[in-house]
Amino acid sequence: MLLIHCPYCDDTLPELEFAYAGEAHIARPSDPSELSDEEWRDFLFIRSNARGVHAERWRHIHGCARYFNALRDTVSDKFLRTYKAGEPRPDTSVQEAVK
Amino acid sequence: MNAHVTPNSPGPVSLTIVPPFARFSLRIAAASVEAASKAFGLELPVKIGQGQAKDGRAAWCLGPDEWLLHAVETETVQIMEAFARFRPETPHSLTLISDREITIAMEGARAAELLSVACPIDLARIHPGMAKRTVFDSAQVVLLRDGPDHFRLEVWRSFFPHVHELLQIANRELASGY
Ligand SMILES: [Zn+2]
Numbered sequence: 001m002l003l004i005h006c007p008y009c010d011d012t013l014p015e016l017e018f019a020y021a022g023e024a025h026i027a028r029p030s031d032p033s034e035l036s037d038e039e040w041r042d043f044l045f046i047r048s049n050a051r052g053v054h055a056e057r058w059r060h061i062h063g064c065a066r067y068f069n070a071l072r073d074t075v076s077d078k079f080l081r082t083y084k085a086g087e088p089r090p091d092t093s094v095q096e097a098v099k
Numbered sequence: 100m101n102a103h104v105t106p107n108s109p110g111p112v113s114l115t116i117v118p119p120f121a122r123f124s125l126r127i128a129a130a131s132v133e134a135a136s137k138a139f140g141l142e143l144p145v146k147i148g149q150g151q152a153k154d155g156r157a158a159w160c161l162g163p164d165e166w167l168l169h170a171v172e173t174e175t176v177q178i179m180e181a182f183a184r185f186r187p188e189t190p191h192s193l194t195l196i197s198d199r200e201i202t203i204a205m206e207g208a209r210a211a212e213l214l215s216v217a218c219p220i221d222l223a224r225i226h227p228g229m230a231k232r233t234v235f236d237s238a239q240v241v242l243l244r245d246g247p248d249h250f251r252l253e254v255w256r257s258f259f260p261h262v263h264e265l266l267q268i269a270n271r272e273l274a275s276g277y
Contacts, residue, residue, distance in 0.1 A: 001219065008163050009147045014219035016234050062234045064147055064162035 002077070004058065007084045008066045021057035023047045024069040025089055050074060055089050058082070110270025112207035114263075117251065119197065121175040123168040125158075125182075127191035134189045138181040139168060150228045150243070159230035159243065167230065167241060167253075172197070200241075200253040203263060209273055210248050216269040218242065238262050 002015040029035055029043055054074045059067045071080040071092060081090060127135050136143045143158045143166055144151045150159040157169040170178055182193045211222045217236035225231055230243040238258035243251040254262045
């Protein structure tokens with residue numbers, strides 16, 4: 001079973017307490033009525049579908065109930081790190097260099 | 100309840116239903132927790148998982164802005180009034196959830212082993228006095244640890260028959276030498 005670090009609980013807990021919630025850092029357009037159909041479609045449905053490091057939302061639904069973000073490698077299924085909602089995506093180039 | 104469930108199943112762990120008491124869910128900004136501590140007459144812990152108890156009242160921090168409060172049932176109205184008095188200055192929500200859950204108390208040297216049947220959380224890291232919201236065989240529960248061999252499991256009513264029966268089956272399995 002995967003163990004996931006919740007940045008609010010500051011604890012590493014079983015995957016069963018968590019729910020996946022899609023790609024992170026997708027801002028809702030401030031005025032949707034100004035968008036073309038194509039732009040609105042892209043906001044709703046088009047995702048990066050990264051092979052490798054992916055920024056994604058998770059919710060500690062059966063714990064503290066908070067949403068947070070995570071960087072996970074979609075190939076190895078390893079979590080690189082998790083961080084609180086609202087924080088910028090951590091720079092992974094540094095971590096890549098360390099490897 | 101299912102008729103075939105015996106009220107006191109044999110097994111090394113004693114399983115009892117805790118009689119009714121007052122239970123609240125408190126949501127308040129962490130910065131305002133002092134006002135809530137004053138109203139409840141108990142210093143609320145601020146680290147998730149930590150608990151505090153005094154004079155029949157207890158509080159556990161379940162989330163960054165969420166606390167579980169316990170008190171004796173006859174103090175329900177008194178507690179609600181104490182919080183209502185500071186609500187105009189300090190917005191918060193205090194929800195009475197006494198009847199939302201049923202609490203199962205577990206005691207015995209093999210209580211942690213019994214819980215591990217369906218609790219994925221590392222029980223060794225939940226020390227006496229702590230509480231965590233987690234899952235028990237996919238049912239959401241709040242797990243309270245009162246001592247090395249003493250736990251309480253708060254279960255929503257609709258999940259209770261499943262959780263309780265599973266605990267009794269596992270308890271019988273422990274007794275049978277598994
Ligand atoms: Zn959490």
